[in-house]
Amino acid sequence: MHTTAEESVRACPDCGTEIRVHGRFSAWCAACEWNIDPAPPEESPGRLARARRARTRRYSERLLAELTAGRARRDTASVLAYALALAVHAVTVAAVAAGIGLLIRGWGGFGMVPGLLLLALAWSLRPRLPRLPEDVPVLHRADAPELFALVDEVASVVGTRGVDAIAVDDMVNASVGTYGIRDRRLLTLGLPLWEVLTPQQRIALLGHELGHYSNGDARHGRVVGAAYRSLGTWQYFFHPYPEPTLLAVVVNAFYAVPRWLLAGLLLLLDLLTLRASQRSEYLADRLAARIGSTQAAVELLDRLLVSESAEVTLMREANGSALRGPGGNRRDDERIDGLWERLAADLNSVPEHERERRRRAGIRRGHSVDSTHPPTHLRQTALLIAPPVPPAVVSDADREGRIAAELAGARRTVARRILLDGYGA
Template structure:
């Protein structure tokens, strides 16, 4: 113990974590939040700050927390369709110029339009090539559990589960038929309790059920197309005379594209944050309120898990021979043990640091401390889905191959 340099209160030292004072918040957030990059990021943070507290108050009532598109959602869908309409027009116009153009530069202009349309086309997504991909026949127990959680949430299960080493989880779609894929990051999954895993599944599947437009194909792909437009017509810094001329010629297109992107962000950002609260409700129903709030605590220390995995990888690459080949063994147990050893004081510091930073960490999600506070302020609910020791053992067995493959990849620095 030593005295706080600000207020003189006793603080704990030498425990491997940031030294800070709970009495006056000295050194509670020694790092610096990343500065926003570009006008879009600045707008996201400003909108998040404007909506944050008001949205938290709104979603505390059951009536307000019902899925729905709303006027902003309808306008966002119309704007997204218009964006895709421009891509279609470029493709059709380019094709006509190439086929019907009579000499001169028209066929060349048409070819340029076709290339731009190809770059801007909506992507249907695909499965990763370097990560384990599990289908229903590979892990029937896991898919059965996902189906149970999906039934509670009010949606259907997934077609594929992708396993990687990230300290995160997500849902998406792939292919023209829009098949559903759940990505489980073992860096997060392996440090959760059984109840917290159910809450995680409930949260992710909740995104399918609550109509989050930014996760949808039309609006989501329109946002990506607009970001590509911004990159293509972006201003060149420290330009040569020729680049300066091009900057001037692209000024109006750049302003137009940026304006449309900012408008679409404004129409969808509040709904995206609201969708996170909806997904948290799904997490609580599936795994219990206690498990969902515990999941928030684990998400707070996700950076610590990433540091542990990075150190393990660096240590393994410094060793040679049989020891290096077997370094992957026990990786997930070591990770879980180190995360379990994180003291409550560090959790509290991260909550206070999160409250100070607000939406500057991730403007598309409500701050984790607000999500946790809302869960704890609501009436507690029990878990609608449970797993016993036998089922947990069966799930662990089904994931054993993926756990080994991902552990080997991490230890090899991939």
């Protein structure tokens, strides 16, 4: 067996092929795929969750074939989803009307109680306007003019407008949404993802996220999104009592029928919006390639495949900081200031054979960002089978430097939170 500082070479125990073993990563064989997925994730709990994952994969494969053939168009499912969402909201309106009626009829007496209860129920089910996050740094145009200028440039190529605010958090992710009564636009950038991307991959990421505004995704729209939240609130009200007493057993049995009905409505709404949601992801990937280049968009998805490494690194950093305890202002400052460089160095040190293992394991698992996204390998396939495109937006070192300076305060705030409060706290 040959050895180096970090790597050794030995024979595969199954087929005898020579394999490289890296001290930080799992040993595996590219020839016979021995040990390619040594610790597969546990199956999602519940029959519905497993069925949802299998359904997502089937829809993704079918939609990829339709997109390749140029046949993927919007269908009536989205219209039915809106109709179902409006029916859910009609129940809330009916509760308000009934509550007001009972309140008037029973005014001054005990008859007011049912009316008040119905109004309290309707209040809990009301559609809520999203707000700007209060626990993470939020940047406006005056705070980061260069970053907003880049977002505006990407948005103009996508065919939409830019955003009104940019939130910066500690997630290995990015997303877009709205806030306030005027539907102002919010871009959320997870610094652990942003900091490990190249400039062109960052532009592809912005193209993907802003693409959601132009493609449309009913699941995250105000009407359907509020219906999801209302049904979730109903489920909370009818959740069975744990370790029930005799009376609670009776109540649980009484709750069973409405609980199953609510589960069925959520499943139906999920089915009706799944195709549109996945279509939106595929189209957003196309825009990412158009804005940042096909190569950058594919590399961005590769980064998402190794996102678990970023999370592990951040947890290790947070745990190490907690074990070391306060080291004085200077030592704390050094840890905080160097966090993002250490994270980027860790991910860049992942060898190619480990990246390939994760690609193959991802295909086996059907890896996706979440249960509503198409599997990552199918998203990459959709990009690679299309003609490669050059970037429509490019950056340079000077611009990257100015953007980094604008994010300096947020970088420090988020790093401090990870190291001193714990990752994900």
